Amino acid sequence: MVKIKLGGVTVCLREPQDLGWLLELGAPFAVFDQNDSGNLSFGVERAGKKFFVKYAGARTLGFSGDPAEAVAALRRAETVYRDLAYPALIPLLDAVETPQGFALLFPWVEGECLHAHWTFDERPKLTHPQSPYVRFRALPLEEKRAAARILFDFLACAQQRGYVAVDLYDGTLLYDFARRRLTLCDVDLFAKGPLVNATGTWWGSRRMMPPEELEIGGIIDFSSNVFTLGRLLLSLFAGEDHPDRDHWEDTEGRWAAVLRATQPEKSRRFPTVQDFWQCWQAAGPEEPASDETGR
DSSP, X not given: OEEEEETTEEEEESSOOOOGGGGXXXXXXXXXXXXXXXXXXXXXXXXXXXEEEEEXXXXXXXXXXXXXXXXXXXXXXXXXXXHTOOTTBOOOOEEEEOSSSEEEEEEOXXXXXXXXXXXXXXXXXXXXXXXXXXXXXXXXXXXXXXXHHHHHHHHHHHHHTTEEOTTOSGGGEEEETTTTEEEEOOOTTOEESOEEXXXXXXXXXXXXXXXXXXXXXXXXXXXXXXXXXXXXXXXXXXXXXXXXXXXXXXXXXXXXXXXXXXXXXXXXXXXXXXXXXXXXXXXXXXXXXXXXXXX
């Protein structure tokens, strides 16, 4: 491991690399170097404004693959962010060519990651009072419902544009507790579907994966989006350590909708996120549209 001092932060990598190009984007104030995607991310500040920079091209500690693979993936992600531009998705500002890789530039969004693995490992995430996940679970039901609607709306929008939700889990969600605002911060691996699982492995959290993302030849399609969203809702409305009816916080009808969404057999799920949403909406109190959803 090598440590590189860059402005006010220290970056840990597998091998040295000149990251001086970053200083042209702003003064670094935060670094995220423990991801397993091959990306290295920074918070930088320039002229009183904060930005988030996601970079591929370095040999990061959590990624054992070729940095060229990470660069190619981040180049593909540029198209994804432009295609899926949406009020609740962090907006892409620019793409930056670097001496040894490629970077995407976003505005800095206030919020805390609901699966902050670099701060809380699995058990403290579920129990520590300062864990963003624990604090989100403690929010009033109406605030969690508003966040759920944003997820429904965004995934329905993505589906309309032909995308399946690869690597969607609570680690891709930021929640601003001061403003009560949910932001999706990482849709890098979303892709036009359907997709075929050729290897039996898939990007993402196994907690949220439908069976087809774990089997060779599995077809990942819109019903896979339904399953993943259902698992997310179970986590947010019941809890990861007890995703059962006794701990479910919303209506009986919405519990039944989530059970249908997370069926292992595709034919027993809702075929699309829109169908899931219609059942969810019908099974609960009428909710006003939020400015964040774009409805």
